[in-house]
Amino acid sequence: MPKVTNEYKEKRRQQLIDTAKKVFEQKGYAATTMSDIVAASDMSRGGVYQYFSSTEQVFRAINDQNDQNLKDYFERLLDEHKTAWDALETYLDERVEAMKNPNLGFAAVAFEYFVMSSRETDRSPYIQERLKRNKAIFTEFLQAGVDRGEFKPLTDLESIVMFTINLTDGMVLYKLVLGFDTGKIVGQNDNLKIYLKQVLQIQG
Amino acid sequence: MPKVTNEYKEKRRQQLIDTAKKVFEQKGYAATTMSDIVAASDMSRGGVYQYFSSTEQVFRAINDQNDQNLKDYFERLLDEHKTAWDALETYLDERVEAMKNPNLGFAAVAFEYFVMSSRETDRSPYIQERLKRNKAIFTEFLQAGVDRGEFKPLTDLESIVMFTINLTDGMVLYKLVLGFDTGKIVGQNDNLKIYLKQVLQIQG
Structure with missing residues (x-):
């Protein structure tokens, strides 16, 4: 055997x-x-x-991989760009580029799970744990810019991170439900850059 | 009889x-x-x-009333404040105050409908129609500030409106799923003001 x-x-x-x-x-x-x-x-x-x-177990395994991929991607972006702002801007633009894909993608599944978890309260510990992990990944990305003296956040980093995750997740939802053009994905992305430039005090 | x-x-x-x-x-x-x-x-x-x-019919009737209430509320705010920015800031702060209510509220229902409509494509015409209506209500609010010479938008108003609805809806979702403190509702609201001040070019 x-x-x-x-x-x-x-x-x-x-x-x-x-x-x-x-x-x-x-x-x-x-x-x-x-x-x-x-x-x-x-x-x-x-x-x-x-x-x-269980499907819950498979779902979590998929999330684990997606989160690890995001972490690796952020590290790569920081390595490959001269400034943290360039890295951040590349991330935002590549996200928008990826959103042109007509495929629904796994984001719709994760959204459904997240939204319904306001009723399925047994999901709460996992939701909290995953948020913590995602926040850490984003915070590390922005912290790199702070450490290099490029970003001078006007508020606590956690609120900036939550705001940004909220907005970018919402953009994916808008794309899924309304479509790329009606969802104003490019316009929202421009506004996100305006916000981040201001709140991180990026010059120029 | x-x-x-x-x-x-x-x-x-x-x-x-x-x-x-x-x-x-x-x-x-x-x-x-x-x-x-x-x-x-x-x-x-x-x-x-x-x-x-049908439940769909009742759901739409509830939305109709909620939307009309928002429209009336915005008009009242503009009447009751000296500047459009004051009116806007009051709206943002009163929203946050209302979010302290532990009740799930109808927002969770509307979210579920919205998220699942990426699969239930027969909802699409209604979703589009309702978005148009909500966008019009918000646009009218911001346009009042433009007309008074207070707001000088850095991008097209539609993208600003979509960005703001996206973010504020997401805040409600965060509150429902994560709770008021973990969802960083106050911090996100501060960031929203920073964004709006910048994108509408509010002085001071």
Whole structure:
């Protein structure tokens, strides 16, 4: 009998995550069942359950990867740009570019989960934990600019970070519900730059 | 047989709207059925259906009233303040004050409807129509400041309005899901003022 290596397990887990992501994107969070994920995968029910025992668990695994990707992306941007403002502006512009993709994307799933969690109060600890993680990722990005003496925040960094996450998440929602043009994605992005320049006191 | 006057009908309709609002707030949009609304009312099923034939219809009637209230409120604010900026700042501060209310409120229901409408595409015409109406209400408010020579917008007014609705709606969502303090409602409001002062070029 061939040994099941860790590497093999990790590969299968990743395949499952990728499959589940597509199912979630198609059906939404609440409407997706483990049976849907099993049906979309090339594994048996028992096989799938060796990796994940609930849609909540799969959802969190997807978030974990997305958050790690954002963290890596921010670090790369800071490395690749002369100023923290250039890095920030590139992030904002690349986000808008990505939003031209007609695909609904996983953002709609995460939104559904977030909005409905005002009723599903058992989600609260996870929501709080994830917010903390996301805030830390964004704060680290802005803090780099503060440390370099480029950003001189007019208010506490946490409020600036919350404001920015709020606004950028909302832009994704507007794009999903209203469309790129009606959602005024480019105009909102311009306004976000005006805000950030002012609140971080960027010269020029 | 006593005549059913228009006034009586209007009163009954308003009672139904008030009842339905509470049911929606308790259960959420998707989970509320006409039977729930009938059960919570003091009317028969047939009686209720003389006024509304679907939860969608009741939901829209509630929105209509909320939007009209906002319009009236903005007009009152402009009348009662010397400058349009004072009126705008009062609006922002009174919003934050209202958000201290622990009640979930109808905002959670409207959010659920809005977020899920990226999948329920038959809602799209209504979503577009309602956005247009809300944009008009906000634009009128800001335009008053422009007309008085107080506001000198750095970008097109539509993008400023969309940005502001996006951010303020998001603040409500943050309050609902994270709570007033963790959601950094006061800090976000301070940042919103910084943004608006800058983008509208308010002196002082």
